[in-house]
Amino acid sequence: MPTTSVFAPAKINLSLHVIGQRTDGYHLLDSLVAFAPVGDMVSFAPGRGLSLRVSGPEAAGVPVDRSNLVLRAAELAGGSDLAFHLHKALPAASGIGGGSSDAAAVLRGLGAALDPEALTRLGADIAMCLTPHSQRVQGIGEHCARVQLPPLPALLVNPRIEVATPAIFKALSQKTNAPMPAQLPQFNEARACIDWLATQRNDLQAPAIAQAPQIGALLDVLAALPGCHLARMSGSGATCFALFSTQSDLQSAEAKLRATHPQCWIASGVLGDQTELARPSACH
Numbered sequence: 643m644p645t646t647s648v649f650a651p652a653k654i655n656l657s658l659h660v661i662g663q664r665t666d667g668y669h670l671l672d673s674l675v676a677f678a679p680v681g682d683m684v685s686f687a688p689g690r691g692l693s694l695r696v697s698g699p700e701a702a703g704v705p706v707d708r709s710n711l712v713l714r715a716a717e718l719a720g721g722s723d724l725a726f727h728l729h730k731a732l733p734a735a736s737g738i739g740g741g742s743s744d745a746a747a748v749l750r751g752l753g754a755a756l757d758p759e760a761l762t763r764l765g766a767d768i769a770m771c772l773t774p775h776s777q778r779v780q781g782i783g784e785h786c787a788r789v790q791l792p793p794l795p796a797l798l799v800n801p802r803i804e805v806a807t808p809a810i811f812k813a814l815s816q817k818t819n820a821p822m823p824a825q826l827p828q829f830n831e832a833r834a835c836i837d838w839l840a841t842q843r844n845d846l847q848a849p850a851i852a853q854a855p856q857i858g859a860l861l862d863v864l865a866a867l868p869g870c871h872l873a874r875m876s877g878s879g880a881t882c883f884a885l886f887s888t889q890s891d892l893q894s895a896e897a898k899l900r901a902t903h904p905q906c907w908i909a910s911g912v913l914g915d916q917t918e919l920a921r922p923s924a925c926h
């Protein structure tokens with residue numbers, strides 16, 4: 643029986659501007675997104691009905707019933723008689739789109755072609771995860787336009803605090819904030835890109851810190867790491883990232899942080915285009 647495996651990379655919101663709100667309550671975003679070579683693995687093989695088994699270091703608390711985005715995506719794609727296995731390496735509900743990336747991996751694996759509106763109804767982050775390359779994301783997540791970014795060495799750190807996405811959006815006092823420039827600059831190297839990113843924002847960071855001050859404390863620790871040029875929260879939190887101009891700076895900072903913060907979830911890699919890594923592979 644062939645098994646298909648699909649890598650589901652972590653999504654990082656390098657910037658996240660909240661620029662308005664729709665009448666249905668969903669917020670309009672302008673976000674620059676890149677993907678990390680760190681993620682979950684979704685595998686499936688022929689089975690009886692739709693089933694799901696979840697394992698891996700971050701499996702605790704992940705739903706195994708029909709509410710799991712793996713099964714919801716499979717249903718939406720019309721999949722049947724498939725046994726799924728989800729190896730969970732990304733902390734759930736942490737602002738790096740684990741569940742959304744898992745759903746996108748299922749859709750890639752099944753070769754399902756769904757329009758961005760349908761994907762967004764399943765989850766606002768799923769359309770952007772479908773093709774995991776650097777992109778500018780607008781609307782509530784359905785308008786995705788590819789952008790070219792230099793490779794960005796990054797440390798990803800989750801302080802092991804869960805913040806609920808709807809609550810963070812709700813706590814945002816100003817819903818209409820400035821978008822990114824209509825035309826994004828072109829960058830030849832990481833440092834210039836990071837310096838420009840530092841002039842942009844994550845509008846959900848302040849409300850997340852107000853709810854969980856430990857996020858602010860973690861950002862201070864990351865910003866103080868040698869070689870760190872920018873520390874910011876991803877999505878609605880609580881995972882934060884630190885950007886470096888070289889991989890050797892990244893490696894030294896990672897070693898230092900692992901020694902001082904063993905309680906955190908820590909991963910590292912070069913952010914950018916993960917489409918090759920995320921291509922479905924079949925094994926017999």
Ligand SMILES: C[C@@](CO)(OP(=O)(O)O)[C@H](O)COP(=O)(O)OP(=O)(O)OC[C@H]1O[C@@H](n2ccc(N)nc2=O)[C@H](O)[C@@H]1O
Pocket residue numbers: 655658667668669670671673736737738739742762764765766767768781782783807808811876877878879
């Ligand atoms: C904030 C972001 C930024 O990329 O990332 P995460 O923190 O989830 O990683 C996303 O917009 C989250 O996307 P996703 O987690 O898929 O959201 P959904 O399940 O569709 O929605 C969860 C809830 O978030 C709020 N929501 C989500 C997206 C959006 N554009 N406006 C919103 O107001 C709504 O309250 C919604 O009920």
Ligand SMILES: Nc1ncnc2c1ncn2[C@@H]1O[C@H](COP(=O)(O)OP(=O)(O)O)[C@@H](O)[C@H]1O
Pocket residue numbers: 703704705709710711712728733734735736737738739740741742743744745807877878879
């Ligand atoms: N495959 C999945 N992996 C993780 N969480 C999932 C999955 N399917 C459903 N969920 C639910 O979706 C919620 C959001 O998870 P996730 O996509 O990881 O976070 P975020 O939207 O913050 O990036 C979690 O609270 C979890 O209960």
